[in-house]
Amino acid sequence: MGGCCCAPPIRAGRQPTDRHAAVWQRRLETRLEAYSNDIADVLITEQQIRDKTAELAKQVGADYRERCPGDGRDSDLLLVGVLKGAVMFMTDLARALPLPVQLEFMAVSSYGSATSSSGVVRILKDLDRDIAGRHVLIVEDIIDSGLTLSWLLRNLQSRQPASLEVCALLRKPDAVKVDVPVRYVGFDIPNEFVVGYGLDYAERYRDLPYIGTLNPAVYV
Ligand code: PRP
Numbered sequence: 001m002g003g004c005c006c007a008p009p010i011r012a013g014r015q016p017t018d019r020h021a022a023v024w025q026r027r028l029e030t031r032l033e034a035y036s037n038d039i040a041d042v043l044i045t046e047q048q049i050r051d052k053t054a055e056l057a058k059q060v061g062a063d064y065r066e067r068c069p070g071d072g073r074d075s076d077l078l079l080v081g082v083l084k085g086a087v088m089f090m091t092d093l094a095r096a097l098p099l100p101v102q103l104e105f106m107a108v109s110s111y112g113s114a115t116s117s118s119g120v121v122r123i124l125k126d127l128d129r130d131i132a133g134r135h136v137l138i139v140e141d142i143i144d145s146g147l148t149l150s151w152l153l154r155n156l157q158s159r160q161p162a163s164l165e166v167c168a169l170l171r172k173p174d175a176v177k178v179d180v181p182v183r184y185v186g187f188d189i190p191n192e193f194v195v196g197y198g199l200d201y202a203e204r205y206r207d208l209p210y211i212g213t214l215n216p217a218v219y220v
Pocket of ligand 1: 109200
C-alpha cells in the first residue's frame with residue numbers, strides 16, 4: 001500500500017547488471033528460436049517500437065500536462081487498454097509518459113470471422129470504474145477495419161468523460177472501413193496480417209518483442 005512519512009525518497013530502479021542482462025538476452029533468444037520458422041519478415045523492430053513509444057509519450061505528455069497535472073486522483077490521465085492486444089504497448093507507453101496515469105482495461109469481442117471484425121461488439125470485461133469527468137485515452141495495438149474502435153468510442157463517449165482520444169500503435173490505412181478520429185498513431189502499415197508485441201495468431205506470438213509477418217505455412 002501507500003508510503004508513510006518515513007518512506008525513503010523515490011529513486012529510479014537499479015540498472016540491471018551485465019549478468020542480469022545476459023540472462024534476459026539468453027531467455028529472449030530461446031523464445032525467439034521457438035518461433036524462428038514461423039516469422040517471414042520483421043516489419044517493425046524492437047528499437048523502432050521503443051523510439052516511437054517514446055515519441056508518442058512525449059506528445060501525449062505535452063498535450064495533457066495542464067489538464068492532468070497529477071495533483072489528485074481524479075485528475076490523472078486514464079489509459080483504457082483494449083485486451084489483449086494492447087497490453088504490451090499500454091504498459092510501455094505508461095512507463096514512458098512524463099505524467100502519472102491510471103490503467104483500466106476492457107475486453108471486447110467482435111462478432112465476425114477469425115481475421116476480420118463485423119463491428120457488432122460484445123463487452124467481455126467492462127471498466128472497473130466510472131469515467132465521467134475523466135480525461136480518457138484509449139490505447140489500441142492496431143486499427144484494422146476501425147469497427148471495434150468506432151463502437152468503443154461511441155460506448156465510452158456515452159459515459160461522459162471530460163475528453164476522449166485514441167492512441168494506436170499500428171493502423172492499416174488500406175483496411176479501414178470506417179473513419180475514426182485517432183489523435184496519436186505510431187505506424188501506418190500495409191494491409192498484411194501481423195503478429196508480435198501483443199498481436200497474436202491463434203493466441204501465439206504476443207510475446208515477440210517486434211512486429212512481424214507470419215510465414216503463410218503457419219495458417220494454411
Ligand atoms: C484486435 C485489435 C483491435 C481490433 C481491431 O483485437 O486489438 O481491438 O482487433 O480490429 P478492427 O479495427 O478490424 O475492429 P482482437 O479482436 O484480435 O483481439 P485481441 O486483442 O485479444 O487479440
